[in-house]
Amino acid sequence: MKSPDPETLGFRWIVLGASFLVRFLMFGTLFSVGVLYVEWLDEFQTSKGDTAWIGSLATGSSLLAGPVGSALISRIGTRKTAIIGGFVMSLGLFISSFATNIYVLFATYGIIAGCGGGIANLAAVVRLTDYFKRQRAFAMGVGSSGVGLGAFAFTIFQQYLLDAYGWRGCILIMSGVTLNICVAGFIMIHPRHHPEFIRIQSTDENRNHSSEDLSYPVKIDLHESNIPQNNENANSECSKRPENEFLIRRESSKAAQRKSISKDANRRKSSFFQKVMFRMKFTDQTIALWRDPVFLLLFTSDFLSWIVQFVPYVHLPERARLLGISPIRSAIIVSSMGFAGAVGKLFFGGICTFFQLNPLRTFTVAQILFGISTLMSPLCRTFEWLLLYGITFGFLSGSYALMMVIPADLLGQEKFSAAYGFLLAGEGIGVYLGPPIAGWITDSSSSYEASFYCAGAVLLASGLVLMLNPCVQKWKSR
The missing domain is CATH 1.20.1250.20 (MFS general substrate transporter like domains)
Incomplete structure (x- = not known):
C-alpha cells in the first residue's frame, strides 16, 4: 500500500x-x-x-x-x-x-x-x-x-x-x-x-517481515507440531537443522558485512565525486546566470525597488509626527500599508491567474505607478492624504508577489532557484541601504521632501528598466 x-x-x-x-x-x-x-x-x-x-x-x-x-x-x-x-x-x-x-x-x-x-x-x-x-x-x-x-x-x-x-x-x-x-x-x-x-508504514513493515520470515530456515519442535513423530528421516533432518542453520546464518552475516563495507566505500567515492560535480555545475550555472542580460535586467530592477520599499515603514511615522499628526494616527498610516499590501498580493496574483495577464507587463505597470505615487507623496501633508498614500504604496507593493513567477517565465524553471536566491540577496542589500540613505538625505536637507522625491525617482527607474526587456530579449536571441 x-x-x-x-x-x-x-x-x-x-x-x-x-x-x-x-x-x-x-x-x-x-x-x-x-x-x-x-x-x-x-x-x-x-x-x-x-x-x-x-x-x-x-x-x-x-x-x-x-x-x-x-x-x-x-x-x-x-x-x-x-x-x-x-x-x-x-x-x-x-x-x-x-x-x-x-x-x-x-x-x-x-x-x-x-x-x-x-x-x-x-x-x-x-x-x-x-x-x-x-x-x-x-x-x-x-x-x-x-x-x-x-x-x-x-x-x-x-x-x-x-x-x-x-x-x-x-x-x-x-x-x-x-x-x-x-x-x-x-x-x-x-x-x-x-x-x-506512520500507521500505513507500520502495516507495510509488518507485511514485509512476515514475508521475509517465510524465506528463513525454521526450527521445528516435533512436540508442538502436527508432523508424525514416527518418521525417522524427518527426525534426523530436524536434529541436523539447528547446526546447519547456524552455519548458514554465520556465512550470510559475513557476506552481508563484506557487501556493506563495499557499498560504504562506493558511496563515499560517489558522494565525493557528486559533490565535486555539483560544485562545478553550480559554478557554471552561476557564471551563466550573471552573463544572462535578462537576469541582470531583473536584478537591477528588483534591487532598485527594494532600496525604497522599506523606507516608508521606517520614516513615515516620523514624517507624520513632524507634520503634527498624533502617534496613534501615524501608526494607522503604517498599518494601512501592511493591510493594503496583503490585499495587493492577492489582487495581482489573482488577475494574472484568472485573466491570464502577462506577469512581467503587469509588474512593470505597477512599478511605474509605484514610483509616480511616491514622487507625489511630498504633496501629502495631512493625515487623510498620507493615509491615501500609505494605502496606495502598500497595494502597489503587493505586485512583488509576481516576482516569484517572472524569473521562471523569463529564465526557465531550471534557473529559478539560483536566480531567486540572488534576487533575495539583492533585496537584502537594498533594504540595508535604503532607510539609512533616506535618513541622511533628510538630515542634510532638514526635510523629508527631498528623500521621498529621491525614493520616487528610484522606484520609477526600477519600472522603466523593465521596459527594456523586449530589446534585451532580441539582443539575447541573436
Missing part, C-alpha cells in the same frame, strides 16, 4: 496556519519598527540616518539569512530550524530591551533578531512545499499574506505598548509574543511523521 498523498491530509491546513503565523509574527514585528524609530530618535538623540540602520539591519538580515537557514534545514530538519529561529529572534528582542545605545541595537535587534526571524521564515516556506504540490501557489499566497497583515496588526499594537510601557517594555513584551514562532514550528511536522503515514 502506498503512503497517502500529503494534499489529502487535513493536517496540511494546520501547517498552513502555522506557516502563516510565523510570517505574521516575524514580519509584523520587523515591519512595524517605524513606531519604535520615533522613540529611539528621542531616547538616543542620534541622526535619522544612523538610527534607521536598526530597522534596515533587521529586515535585511532576515533576507540574507537564507543560506544559514538552508544549511540548518539540511542538517537538523525544518521543524527544529523553525523553533531555533523563533528562539533566536525572541532572544535578540529580549536583549534589545536593555540596550543603552543604538550600536547595541544594531547587533541585538538588527542582526540577532533579524537573522532568527529570517531562519524561521525560510523554514515556514519550505514546510509548505512538503504538504502542497498542486495547491502550492494558493498556499504560498495565503502564507505570504501574513507579512502585510502582521504589519497591519502589530503597528497599532506596538504603538499601544509604547504608550503604556515605553519602548523597552514594548520590546520586552514582543520578545514573549515572538516565542509563539517556536510553537508554530513545533506544529510543522513532516508528512511522514503524521499518524496516518
